[in-house]
Amino acid sequence: xxxxxxxxxxxxxxxxxxxxxxxxxxxxxxxxxxxxxxxxxxxxxxxxxxxxxxxxxxxxxxxxxxxxxxxxxxxxxxxxxxxxxxxxxxxxxxxxxxxxxxxxxxxxxxx
Amino acid sequence: xxxxxxxxxxxxxxxxxxxxxxxxxxxxxxxxxxxxxxxxxxxxxxxxxxxxxxxxxxxxxxxxxxxxxxxxxxxxxxxxxxxxxxxxxxxxxxxxxxxxxxxxxxxxxxxxx
Numbered sequence: 384x385x386x387x388x389x390x391x392x393x394x395x396x397x398x399x400x401x402x403x404x405x406x407x408x409x410x411x412x413x414x415x416x417x418x419x420x421x422x423x424x425x426x427x428x429x430x431x432x433x434x435x436x437x438x439x440x441x442x443x444x445x446x447x448x449x450x451x452x453x454x455x456x457x458x459x460x461x462x463x464x465x466x467x468x469x470x471x472x473x474x475x476x477x478x479x480x481x482x483x484x485x486x487x488x489x490x491x492x493x494x
Numbered sequence: 495x496x497x498x499x500x501x502x503x504x505x506x507x508x509x510x511x512x513x514x515x516x517x518x519x520x521x522x523x524x525x526x527x528x529x530x531x532x533x534x535x536x537x538x539x540x541x542x543x544x545x546x547x548x549x550x551x552x553x554x555x556x557x558x559x560x561x562x563x564x565x566x567x568x569x570x571x572x573x574x575x576x577x578x579x580x581x582x583x584x585x586x587x588x589x590x591x592x593x594x595x596x597x598x599x600x601x602x603x604x605x606x607x
Binding site: 387418424425426431441473475482483485487 | 526528530535536537538539540543581585594595596597598599600
């Protein structure tokens, strides 16, 4: 069963706290993505990972970092979260044919 | 730089056939056209994709213009479950040759009972 799992689904943090969003996939896909989506906007690309320890900045990497130590796991880290990082974050993995599989999203609120 | 242009919203009645347009005037010869749909509180879901030829699957029919500068996603006999935001995106390669996907705001499809 092809699935991308994100944890946690909902998270509330105070400004300045650290945030860890985790993403797992069971398809052995090499390429994975982190996006954020704000109301009324499209998905903005934060980071791409091409495989273990092979990551590349997307369009809006500032304030974020990522970690990929195993092919099936891709983490998004916010060191000292800011209120403007309140958003819904989506993880995706890419099949060889090009099709993306998305997780259900992680809604982060930074107070 | 979304590279595609779609209407913000469209409306249809249950049972009708819906035509969702997408303009991609600067598409490159090796770029695929992908369609995803997204319902609230969920991530986008793959619908279909194509390069030059029209394609069809159980979800939709994708019509691609002969010059590839536009495409239309056709949803036959829509139901309430088809209400979603439909994203038309291009599979582009970044400078390393790998593949980025750029999502715009998409078209919000409302289906009226």
